[in-house]
Amino acid sequence: MAKYDEFQGKRVVVTGGASGIGFATAKRFAKEGAKVVIFDWNEDALKKVLKDNPDLTGGVRVDVSDPASVKEGFLKVDEIIGGIDVLISNAGISVRNLVKDTDFEQWSKVMGINLGGMFLCSKEALNRMEKQKSGVILFTASTNGMEAHPYYADYNASKAGVILLGRTLALEYAPYIRVNSICPGYVLTPMQKAEYTEEMLEKVNQGIPMKRHAAPEEVAALFAFLASDEASYITGQHIPIDGGETA
Numbered sequence: 001m002a003k004y005d006e007f008q009g010k011r012v013v014v015t016g017g018a019s020g021i022g023f024a025t026a027k028r029f030a031k032e033g034a035k036v037v038i039f040d041w042n043e044d045a046l047k048k049v050l051k052d053n054p055d056l057t058g059g060v061r062v063d064v065s066d067p068a069s070v071k072e073g074f075l076k077v078d079e080i081i082g083g084i085d086v087l088i089s090n091a092g093i094s095v096r097n098l099v100k101d102t103d104f105e106q107w108s109k110v111m112g113i114n115l116g117g118m119f120l121c122s123k124e125a126l127n128r129m130e131k132q133k134s135g136v137i138l139f140t141a142s143t144n145g146m147e148a149h150p151y152y153a154d155y156n157a158s159k160a161g162v163i164l165l166g167r168t169l170a171l172e173y174a175p176y177i178r179v180n181s182i183c184p185g186y187v188l189t190p191m192q193k194a195e196y197t198e199e200m201l202e203k204v205n206q207g208i209p210m211k212r213h214a215a216p217e218e219v220a221a222l223f224a225f226l227a228s229d230e231a232s233y234i235t236g237q238h239i240p241i242d243g244g245e246t247a
Helices: 020-031 043-052 067-081 104-132 153-173 190-195 198-206 216-227
Strands: 011-015 035-040 058-061 086-089 135-140 177-184 238-241
Touching (some): 011 067, 011 104, 020 086, 035 043, 043 058, 067 104, 086 104, 104 135, 104 153, 104 177, 135 153, 153 238, 177 216
Parallel strands (some): 011 035, 035 058, 086 135, 135 177, 177 238
C-alpha cells in the first residue's frame, strides 16, 4: 500500500536511474504507485534494470550534458507517461584528483554532467510544469557543495552550483513549483565503491558520527518526503543527509 496516496499515478522522471541513489529512488516512487521513467547514459545497465524491474514504467538513454539528448529524452517522456509531475535530477560523476592533476577536459566533463545536466533537465521539466502550474524538482547535490573536500575541486564546485541553481529556481517559480536539493554525505553506491578501497571506506566511517555510510534507500526516503504534500512549505532549501558529518 502506498504511503502517500498522492503518488498514485504521478509522473516521475529520475536521471541516473539505473544505479545507486537514482535506482533506489526510482524503486521507491514506483512502489508508492508512481509512473516512473528513468534516464541513464549506460544503455546496458538501463536495459537490465528495466528487464528486472517491471514496476518501472520505462527508460530512455540520455546524455544529460547534451541539450539535444535531454530534449529528445523529455519528448519520449511525453510519449510514455504524458508529462511530468516530479523530476529527480540525480545523474552525476566524480573523479578523484588533486587540482594540479585535473585537466580542463576532466573539469568540463564533471561540470557538464553534474551542473549542466541539472540545468538542462530542470529547464525541460519546468517548461512542462509551468503550463500545469504544479510540480516538484529535486536535485542531488552533496555535502561537498557545502564544504570543501580535497581531491574533488571540480565535483565540489559543481555541487555548490547545484545548490544555488536550486535556490534560484525556487524563487523564480514559486508559489506553484517547489525546488529543493538533497545533500548526501557518504553513500554506499557503486560509484563510491569504485573510488574507495575497503580500508578507505572504513576510515571514512570512523569520521562519521553514525559510523557508517548511508544506504541509497535512506536517501530515496528523503526524496519521497520532499516530493510529497507533507513537504508543501519546503522550497529553496538544501538538506544534508550525512549521518551527522557536517555537524
